[in-house]
Amino acid sequence: MQRKGFRTAIAILLLGVMLVTGCTSGSKDDSGTLSPDKPVTFSWLVYDRVEGKVRDDWEIFKEIEAKTGVKVKFQIVSQEGLEEKRQIMIATNTATDFIQVPTQDGREHGPEKVFLNLNDYLDRAPNLKAFYEKYPEAKALATGTDGGLYTVPVLEGDAEGKGFNFIWYARKDIMDQYGIQAPTTVDEFYQYLKILKEKVPDSYPLISNAIVGDTGLYTTFGRIFTGISGFYNLDPTTDQYAFAPYHENYQDMLVFLNKLYAEKLLDPEFSLLTQAQWEERILTGKSLVTFFWKADLESLVAKARGAGTAEYELDAIPSFAAEGIKNYQFSRPVVGTVGRAISAKVKDKERAVQFLDYLVSEEGTNYLSLGIEGKSYTMEDGKAVYNKEFGESPFNALRKDWGVWYDLITLNNAKSREVWERGLSEKSKDINARYEQYIVPAPKQIVKTEEELELEKSKLNNLNKFLEQKVTEFVTGKTPINDTTYQQFIDQAKKLGSDELLAMYNTAYTRTYGDK
Structure with a gap:
């Protein structure tokens, strides 16, 4: 396979410049158990977030070490360099003891003895x-092809499928001023x-921060007109x-967006922003309506008011859809696309698995997801609530000062x-x-x-580039929208x-979860 050839080439090129990798220090006795009396050090690949850099003195890890005897040695890279570093580690089988990888990489490289088979340790x-x-x-x-768990x-989300990320923002102060209905x-x-x-x-009332992706213009209006979120989705x-452009309403979406563009209702630089x-x-009020992450609404209001627009107010307007199309938004997925793995070369395999087991436990999860009771969160009526001093956006302080809710560190x-939303303002709860x-x-x-x-690798990238370019040409009027040009597009x-690709997605989905 091409992927295996590529990995082999990387491995050969890098043999002479092998990166310093995390080696476990402490006992090599695989029968060891977690104990403060038997210290052990595990390396862990992470990256620095914009909210705050990774620190070696976060209190949660001091408490974890006091409970388990495990000291974590973070190997830090930049966010931009993370993927390259991770791929090099996989290709050369030099991963840190603990590493977060796409679950696909776990399934693919686990059987190659890059990652430890957790299935062998589940009885402990x-x-x-x-x-x-x-x-x-x-x-x-x-699960890999050999049946191992890697x-x-x-x-990411609650099992009930109720948590969600995005809303329509609109300038409520302007709506109130002129009596405009949502x-x-x-x-x-x-x-x-x-x-x-x-x-x-x-103003150009409507703006989008991207053309594709979760909040992208084409993603959002594709769902509104066809019921399909993005080009391909369930x-x-x-x-x-389904493939959204095959839907009978997709051409109507193009006509609608072209009308907004032509009448200067859509930011003319929407594809370049x-x-x-x-x-x-x-x-600044150059744009007034957008579809974006709900978590940012309050902070944007604070920024605008801090810049001198005292009356500035954002609120949510209802979700909407074309006639005959389901009006919906997907919840957060329950299970994410990445997972924590242990290097197959970790010296103390037993204690590495026991440490991962501890991090999945309620106590370990609380440290990584909440922090320390009485310091970063308190219990009210039997439920955790983040400290009110953190405000509507507690994740900034939690990540910077506590290492909590930090990507590549937390598992939940x-x-x-759940705890963040419990402490939201009444306005946010109402939304x-x-x-x-x-x-x-x-x-x-x-x-x-x-x-x-x-x-997917051979087809999807080129197809997406074509779709993004051609849809932009339709919306901006560079290519006229009629039955002939649309058929050429298809x-x-x-x-x-x-x-x-469509056949492959449906085949893989049915195979994974059964014919429903």
Whole structure:
């Protein structure tokens, strides 16, 4: 396979410049158990987040060491260099003792003795055993072709599928000033933008921070018009994967967005905007409506008011969809795309697994997801609440000062989010309540074979580039929208592999979770 050839080439090139990797210090006795009286050190690959750099004096790890005897030695890289470092470590089998990898990498490289087979230790790891029993999707994502378990997938959402990330923002102060009603349909949304443009002539009312991705313009309006979130995704009404441009309404979406562009209701630079430009235009009133992460609403209001716009107010407007299309948003997935693995070369295998088992336990999870009771969180009516001094965005202080809810460290983002939302303002809780009706459980992840991954690798990137370019041409009017040009668009997508990819996604989904 091409992937194996590539890995072999990397390994040969790097033999002479082998990176310093985490080697376990302490006992080599595999019969050892976790104990403060038997210290051991494990290395752990991490990266520095913008909220705060990784520190070796975080109090949670001092307490963990006092309880278990395990000292963690972080090997730190930049966020930009993380993926390259990780791939080099995998290719040369020089991973740190603990490392977070895509679950696919765990399934693929675990049987090659890059990662430790956790299945061999479950009789001594009760928390891991219970984890796989409670989350069968996580077990499926962790299982290699040899039946081994090679990762502990990170939890992202609640099992009920109610937690969600995104809302429609709108300038409530302007709506109140002019008595503008929130839209509930596609036609009302168009009229709503026209009224905003009339009242604030210097604005381009609608803005998006990207064209694709979770909050991308094409993703958002693709779901509104076709019920498919993104180019490929699960259709919640059929439980089958679909390709959005094949839907009869996709051409209508292009016409709608082109109308917004032509009438200056959509930011004319929508396809080129950086995150900083998006934020600047939202804060200064150059744009008034956007679809974005709900967690940022309060902080944006604070920034605008701090910059001198005292009356600035954002609020959520309802989700909407085209006639006959399900009005929904996917919840956060319960199980994420990445998982914690242990290097197969770790010296003290027993204690490495026992440490991972401890981190999955309630006590270990509380340290990584909540911090220390009485310091970073308190218990109210039997439930954890983050310190109120952290405000509406506790994750900044938690990550910087405590190492809590920190990517590549925590194993349970769902628990952190649950506690965060418990301490939200009444306004934020009200927004959550208003959006609950739109939320449906996120699709479960697909477990692809190596052949399916090769197909995706060979086709998807080029297809996506074509789709992004062509849809932008339609929206901006560079290519006229009619039946002929749209059929040409579909024909070219087919040539680039849209049918093959669609068949592959449905085959892999059915194989992974059964024919429903």
